[in-house]
Amino acid sequence: MKNRKKTFEIALLGLLLALEFVFAYVKIPMASGLCITFNMVPVAIAAIAMGISGGAIVGGIFGLLSFSTCFGWFGGDAFGALLLNMNPFYTFVLCVVTRVMVGALAAAIHKLISKWVDVRICYMITGLLTALLNTILFMSALVLLFGNTAEVQGMVGGKSFLLFIVTSVGVNSVIEIVISTVLTGAVGTALKKAKLI
Numbered sequence: 001m002k003n004r005k006k007t008f009e010i011a012l013l014g015l016l017l018a019l020e021f022v023f024a025y026v027k028i029p030m031a032s033g034l035c036i037t038f039n040m041v042p043v044a045i046a047a048i049a050m051g052i053s054g055g056a057i058v059g060g061i062f063g064l065l066s067f068s069t070c071f072g073w074f075g076g077d078a079f080g081a082l083l084l085n086m087n088p089f090y091t092f093v094l095c096v097v098t099r100v101m102v103g104a105l106a107a108a109i110h111k112l113i114s115k116w117v118d119v120r121i122c123y124m125i126t127g128l129l130t131a132l133l134n135t136i137l138f139m140s141a142l143v144l145l146f147g148n149t150a151e152v153q154g155m156v157g158g159k160s161f162l163l164f165i166v167t168s169v170g171v172n173s174v175i176e177i178v179i180s181t182v183l184t185g186a187v188g189t190a191l192k193k194a195k196l197i
Contacts, residue, residue, distance in 0.1 A: 008196055009050050016042040016058050024065040024074040028175075036172050039065070043099070044130035044184040047107035048123060049197045059103025063096030070095070082151060090145040098137040106130040120189050127184025131177040 019042045028036040039062045047055030070080035070091055083091045110126040117125065146152045191197045 009054070012049055012196075013046065013054060013057065016046050017061050020058065020061050020065055024069070027075065036175050038176075038179060038183075040102075040131045040134050040176060040180045041127065041183045041187070043103045043134075044106055044127045044180055045187055045191075047103055047130065048110050048126055048184070048188050049191060050107075051111065052104045052107040055103030055105075055107035056100050057103070059099040059101070059106075060096060062103075063099030066099065067092055067095035083146060086146065086149055086151070094138065094141045094145055098141050099134070101137055102130060102133045105133055119192060120185060123188030123192075124181050124185035126188070127180040127182070128177055130184070131173070131180035135173045135176070 020039055023038045023042070026038055043055060043059045043062055046058035050057075065074060066077075066080070068074060069077035070084040072081070080091065080095070083094065106126055106129060109129055110122065113125060114122045142152070188197070
């Protein structure tokens with residue numbers, strides 16, 4: 001039984017990592033300069049099925065793929081390239097470290113709430129919180145690390161940082177949260193029905 005579970009986790013991890021590479025190409029650009037992505041769904045599934053280590057690994061791969069777009073890979077990201085030119089280390093922290101934290105936190109929260117909430121609802125909540133955590137941690141790190149730069153100050157345009165965050169990611173965040181909630185709930189339920197998690 002232990003070997004079967006380990007084999008399933010390795011296979012699932014491979015599938016989720018492959019999905020991260022596919023989703024690296026699937027982006028919906030928005031007027032804010034940020035893109036809607038689907039990359040949080042594999043992170044949420046990994047957090048549910050494999051716990052903190054799985055969530056952190058898949059989150060880390062998403063982060064590395066996001067960081068690679070700053071170099072022009074996977075269609076490139078002009079905003080990421082701008083940040084990379086300002087400070088490569090901060091850009092790495094923004095893209096990678098925040099996503100590792102999202103995966104680990106999503107898994108910890110899932111484990112905590114699964115004790116009190118119906119399993120299907122728990123999967124949906126985990127999907128919702130994974131996308132929400134991604135937005136909160138990414139935008140908080142952006143303001144913390146790059147908030148004093150002329151480029152980010154120009155984007156803020158005299159607004160408070162909170163208002164800037166809300167207006168920049170408002171539509172993006174809502175769409176990503178809905179997608180992550182619905183897909184994570186559906187996939188998690190299917191895996192549970194198949195007795196794979």
